[in-house]
Amino acid sequence: MSNVLQPHEGAIRSDIYLPADPSKVLWGRLPCATDAAVLTVAPGTEVTIDTISHEGILEDQGRDPRRYFEGHEVLDDAVELAASSYDRGDGGPHVVTGPIHVEGARPGDLLRMRVVETLQRVPYGVISNRHGRGALPEEYPASGETVSIFASSDGEWGSLPTAGRNLRFPLNPFLGIMGVAVNGDTRPHSVPPGPHGGNIDINLLTVGSALYLPVQVEGALAYVGDPHFAQGDGEVALTAMEASLRATIGFDVIPAVEAVEAFGELAGPLAETAEFLIPTGMNADLDIAMQDCVRAAIALLQARWGVDAAHAYAYLSAATDFNISQVVDLVKGVHARVRKSDFEF
Numbered sequence: 001m002s003n004v005l006q007p008h009e010g011a012i013r014s015d016i017y018l019p020a021d022p023s024k025v026l027w028g029r030l031p032c033a034t035d036a037a038v039l040t041v042a043p044g045t046e047v048t049i050d051t052i053s054h055e056g057i058l059e060d061q062g063r064d065p066r067r068y069f070e071g072h073e074v075l076d077d078a079v080e081l082a083a084s085s086y087d088r089g090d091g092g093p094h095v096v097t098g099p100i101h102v103e104g105a106r107p108g109d110l111l112r113m114r115v116v117e118t119l120q121r122v123p124y125g126v127i128s129n130r131h132g133r134g135a136l137p138e139e140y141p142a143s144g145e146t147v148s149i150f151a152s153s154d155g156e157w158g159s160l161p162t163a164g165r166n167l168r169f170p171l172n173p174f175l176g177i178m179g180v181a182v183n184g185d186t187r188p189h190s191v192p193p194g195p196h197g198g199n200i201d202i203n204l205l206t207v208g209s210a211l212y213l214p215v216q217v218e219g220a221l222a223y224v225g226d227p228h229f230a231q232g233d234g235e236v237a238l239t240a241m242e243a244s245l246r247a248t249i250g251f252d253v254i255p256a257v258e259a260v261e262a263f264g265e266l267a268g269p270l271a272e273t274a275e276f277l278i279p280t281g282m283n284a285d286l287d288i289a290m291q292d293c294v295r296a297a298i299a300l301l302q303a304r305w306g307v308d309a310a311h312a313y314a315y316l317s318a319a320t321d322f323n324i325s326q327v328v329d330l331v332k333g334v335h336a337r338v339r340k341s342d343f344e345f
Contacts, residue, residue, distance in 0.1 A: 004073045005121040005246050007050060013117050013248045014048040016041065020077045020097045022084045025052070026223070028091020029187035030179060030198055033217040037101035040219070043253040046116055047100065048246060050077065051175065051227040054093040055126035055242040057082040060146045072124060075244055092190030094199065096177055098223030102251045105220035110259040110266065111180055113222060114210045114250035118173040123153045125229050125243030127160075135236035135327050151229075151241050158230050158241050169230060173245055176201045176226030180213045190225075192331035193282055195268040201240075201326040202271055202335050203231045204278060212254070212263065212270040224249060235326040264303025267296070276337040277304075280325070286332045293322060293334040305343045315342075 005011070007019045016039070018024060024038045041047060052075065056065040063082045065074045081095065105111055130146040132138075141147040152159045153171060160167040179197030182188055193200040197213045205211060213220075224247060231240030254262070263270060271278035279300050281293025294316065301312035316322075319342060325333030 002073060003123050004075065005119060006075060007077045011119060012048050014046045016045060016047045018047055018049045018097060018100070020050040020052045020095065022081050022086060025081065025095050025097050026187070027081065027086055027095050028088030028093065028190050030096060030190055030196070031099040031181040031221045031223055032185055032187045033181055033183050033221070034185040035099055035181060035187070035221060037099050037219065037221060040101040040103065041251060042103050043251060046248055046250045048248045049097050049224055050121070051097055051225050051245050051247060052078050052081060052095045053125065053227055053242045053244045054095055055128060055148065055239065058093055060130065061148065069124070073122070075121060078244070094177055094190040094226045096190065096223045096225030099181055099221035100223065100251065101219035101221060102253060103219070105215045105253045106218060107215055108256035109215045110212045110254040111215050111220045111222060112210050112212050112252040112254055113178050114252065115174070115205060115207050115247065116250050117248040118207055119246040120153060120155065120173060120229065121244040121246050125151050125153065125158070125241040126239070127151055127237060127241055128239045129237045131238065133328050133330070134238040135234065140237070153229055153243070171229045172203060172206050173227070173229050174203055174205045175224045175245065175247055176228050176231070178205065178211050178224050179222065180215055181217050181221030183216045191329050193329060193333060194331065197269045199226060199329050200269055200280065200333055201226070201231065201235055201329065202278065202280070202333070203228070203233065204273055204276070205271055209271060209273045212266065212272070214266050214268070222251060233323045233325065235328050238328045260303070262304060264299045270300070271335065275339060275341070277340055278335050278337060281334045282331050284331055286324070286327060286334070289332045289334045290322065293336050297336045297338060300338065
């Protein structure tokens, strides 16, 4: 039996399924207000969505995944997209599936995207260093050419063959891109994240987590992409273990009044796991991204638990980890892990 999840085949959790064929994806750009939805759902709906990794379909890899991954079974939708006439122009590398119109979502509301399930569509992925945008752009790639390293998966562990041995690491699949459409008629580049979410690359967004995003346009026009099998905080080489996922996402609308009561005025993405609330800060300057994340965390503690700013600042210094989400997406990201149990008294 094949361990590859081809379009429309294998486990599909939800009754509503969104494949990643060329008519239902954007490549290199993210949705804006003038984009037509490829699917409309009611709040509370779960949708099973196929995503395609950009690794193996890009021009600098030949835009021919069957040749690039010779000897391995390749996803038909990746082949179809690579062989299509789709011109991503000056956009980024990422393929995003959507957008999805969520009924009743209006500007001022929050869209909650719940990660219900992630399934590995292939048993392999790729980690690349290119474009001079890793953490050490003056040093790597040493040759100046794209370096793409193949990694295999046994479902739970990733493996990098090198020097007669395998470097092993645990897998934690998540979607690097989860977002809502921006206002206006210009599609954002897929690389830098922002208030719309997009390429936030927060590796805590695994099964059981949720992402809250301020809605900018009617229906939210949500999308997902940039699937990973694993990523360390920082994502220092530019990409992590990039590999296609089939994800089931639940979509909920939190009305503006309830959103403010629960979280305060959110300026950007907020993640949540069973253990943590995770405010974010994003800026091209990592110092400013850190400052913005601290401000967002203080505001969260004030709004949700009524903690005054001075005590919130002190608590964060004593008890909260601030992690670098990524330093490679033009706009750098920091996220804080605020332990919810500390406030259950």
